[in-house]
Amino acid sequence: MPPRRKRAPVNDSFSQHVALVTGAGSGIGRAVSQALAARGAAVVVSDINGEAADAVVAEITAAGGTASAIVTDATDPAALTAAVAHAVDTHGKLTLAVNNAGIGGPTGLAADIPVEGWQRVIDLNLSAVFYGVHAQIPAMLAAGGGSIVNISSILGLVGEATAVPYTAAKHGVTGLTKAIAAGYAAQGIRANSVHPGYIETPLIEKAPKDFLIAKHPIGRLGTAEEVAAVVLFLLSDEASFVTGSQYGVDGAYTAI
Template sequence: MTAQFDGKTALVTGGGSGIGKAVAVALGAEGANVVVNDLKLEVAQSVVDEITAAGGTAVAVAGDVGNPDDVKASVDAAVETYGALHLAFNNAGIGGPQGLAEDIDIAGYLKLMDVNLHSVFYGMHYQLPQIVAAGGGAIVNTSSILGVVGDANALPYVAAKHGVAGMTKSAALSYAEKGVRVNSVHPGYIDTPLLQGLPKEAYDGLIAKHPIGRLGTSEEVANLVLFLLSDQASFITGSQHLVDGGYTAQ
């Protein structure tokens, strides 16, 4: 490990599992003070315990990213606990309703937008002034392969993830001169316990969508996120970064 984030404070939303957990653990191993946000405190705390057991520094914060007051509270907790905020990974998301537009439940659509799109705005709304005040830093927002291409069965999710990509570019342009870089990552299907619970035919069908012949891992996405948050990516902002095994190249 390089301790490349030594002295930096990073906020990770959806940090209790999957990609968020992988990023939080990796940041802790690289010296960052990590604020792990998740909907359930005990889930976030379990990741904090893993980080601190490995010699890192972290704190757990519970909150609903679809609620701007909770988002503000997580940013306030970072600043109050560690004195500043330098990095953020806006990652929390849900699957939401699928089907034809005429059949999609409106309440479900609105919930998905709150968690997958509006939360990213809330995050940057409160994070960016603090990162500027800290002297600059970086934000990475989780979009998806479906923030680049469409899916006939996932209209709300596609809309939200395309929105994240556009929001990222606008924020990057607004804050480039202020010393903050903002980029989006676009993962393909990632091998998680949830997907492993699918019937074999469905699971194999997802694999078949990726020319590389397998699903991705949370750690592979985390490697990309850490690079984008690091000074190694100092000339990269406002861009979309795929980690999808060739899914969108087809």
């Protein structure tokens, strides 16, 4: 029996690009990585869980795409520098980045949040995004330009009384993205933030689903693939005049 033929990418709109996706072992990062590879990009699948990253690479290559995995602790600046170096050394350059790694963290009113819980959320949900772009931008400049999408949240646009560190970190991502966009627009680098509502991912698997659904006028939770579709638009040449913007993918959560 002849070997099974690999499926070719759906189209090649990203065939000249190399992308780095953090937190890519599951959820939104996994969906973004798969969608980019299906459109011809070479994708660096970065995650703290090496087995999860390898599994996503296996899925991509089985479908005919190009990808490699690297284990990355996104709270470590040196690890993110190494991830960028891996992209350049393995695939020749870096032109796209999606900074997606994050956690939910402790909940409660501000005075009830443990300081160590605050620090952990800020480290991963905000500082790690800065560490990422700090390493990614020089490589993109060397490649002639690029596009960055930072995954924020609906709580990067509105507040939530019992999600204090998460809300603060995600608002920080929103502001950081605007500053990057303003600072590098003339040098060919675009930066935008995406703000998902509650999405069916492992991050909320233990959360009360009916309660969360009720927060969305659309009447359901979102999917990782729906978020990935917006991310890919922002990374693409179709969004060539879009930079410094905030895109909600939230089923009207922030509309009320």
